[in-house]
Amino acid sequence: MIPRLKVTYDKEIVSKLMAKLSLKNKHEVPKIEKIVINMGLGEDASDGKKLKACVDDMALISGQKPIITKFKKSISNFKTRKGSNAGVKVTLRAHKMYEFIDRLVNIALPRIKDFRGLPAKGIDSSNNYSFGVKEHIIFPEVNFDKVDKIRGLDITIVTNSKNKTGALELLKEFNFPIINKKN
Numbered sequence: 001m002i003p004r005l006k007v008t009y010d011k012e013i014v015s016k017l018m019a020k021l022s023l024k025n026k027h028e029v030p031k032i033e034k035i036v037i038n039m040g041l042g043e044d045a046s047d048g049k050k051l052k053a054c055v056d057d058m059a060l061i062s063g064q065k066p067i068i069t070k071f072k073k074s075i076s077n078f079k080t081r082k083g084s085n086a087g088v089k090v091t092l093r094a095h096k097m098y099e100f101i102d103r104l105v106n107i108a109l110p111r112i113k114d115f116r117g118l119p120a121k122g123i124d125s126s127n128n129y130s131f132g133v134k135e136h137i138i139f140p141e142v143n144f145d146k147v148d149k150i151r152g153l154d155i156t157i158v159t160n161s162k163n164k165t166g167a168l169e170l171l172k173e174f175n176f177p178i179i180n181k182k183n
Helices: 006-019 040-045 048-062 094-111 164-173
Strands: 034-038 069-072 085-092 129-133 154-160
Touching: 006 094, 006 164, 034 048, 034 094, 048 085, 085 094, 154 164
Parallel strands: none
Antiparallel strands: 034 085, 034 154, 069 085, 129 154
């Protein structure tokens, strides 16, 4: 079954973005290619039970099994050893990606305490949008009673946009609560 957000993108968002960005071809319209969700473990990476709990929570949040990332080199100040566990990571594509965006925007982000919106400055030089979530328990799939420690998530939305305005407009069309902060 095709996700609801994918159908909305194909039927409505593409035409709106073509008008906003003054594009002539529908293949020039920016789209989301993948979503990368990362959870750093810190000192809990060496503990097997806590690592398994993080893997289980990430699997519930994303809908697929995460990989365990390793440190690439040893740094004594950070007390890291090459090859030891660093965190867990998931890359979502296609239908799971659209389902995750739908749950993130409509269910998870409104559950954040004192949430005022996501900053517009999260777009990097490759026109990808990255932001952090301080509590992974905002997702309804995670059972709050079984969580031993509240952890943060880094979410990166990879787009194929040619410029920052295209990426920003794409995210706004997907109903991301992005705010422009003026000092």
